[in-house]
Amino acid sequence: MSSGDGHQSQALTKPPFTEVQASALVESVFGLKVSKIQPLPSYDDQNFHVCISRAKDTTDGPSEYVLKISNTESSKNADLIEVQSHIIMYLRAAGFPTASVCRTKGDNITSLVSVDSGSEVKSYLVRLLTYLPGRPIAEIPISPQLLYEIGKLAAKLDKTLEKFHHPKLRSLHRENFIWNLKNVPLLEKHLPALGQNQNREIVEQVLQLFKDEVMTKLSHFRE
Structure with a gap:
C-alpha cells in the first residue's frame, strides 16, 4: 500500500522471504517440521500455507498452519499484533470459527526475527495460526440468505467484542488508518x-x- 509518501511505501513493502526461508522459520521458531509450504495471498504482509509432518506415534494437533510475517513497519507495533492475537483467541473461546494462535518454542505468541540483507538489518514479527479450510466469499454465488448470514455473524461478532478487554487495546486506534x-x-x-x-x-x-x-x-x- 502506498500513500504517495516514499518512506511509507518503502516501509510497507512485503517481506521478501522465500519458501525455504519460511520453512526454516517455522522449524526454528515454532519447532515444527515442514513437509510442504506454499505462498498465500496477502496485502502488505507475507503469508504461507504450511503443512507439517509428524512422527508416526504422534497424531494429536493440527497438521496445517498459516505462517504470517509482518512487514517491517507493522513489526514495530508489537502491541497491535498482540491485541489482534488475543482477539482471535477471545473469539475462538466464545465459539467463533477462528484460527488458533500457536505458541513459539519460548511460549510466546509472536517472535521478532532479524534478517541481515547485507546493507541493513531488518526485523519482522512472525506468528503462526492454524489453517482454516474454506472458500473465499468472492468465489461463492451471492444470495439474500448468504448476505443475511454474513450480517448476522458480523453483528454477533460486534456484540461479543463489546466485552473484550486488554490493557493495550488503544493500539487499535490508529490515526489515518485507511481500513x-x-x-x-x-x-x-x-x-x-x-x-x-x-x-x-x-x-x-x-x-x-x-x-x-x-x-x-x-x-x-x-x-
Missing part, C-alpha cells in the same frame, strides 16, 4: 485509479454522502 471506516474520505486521493466512468461517479456520490450523513454524527457512535 478504519471513519476514514472513508481518505479514499478520495485514489479516485484517479478509476478513470472517468460510471463507477467513479458512484464512488464519488458515496463518499459525499458519507461526509454529509456520517462524518457529522461520528461523535455519537460507539468506537
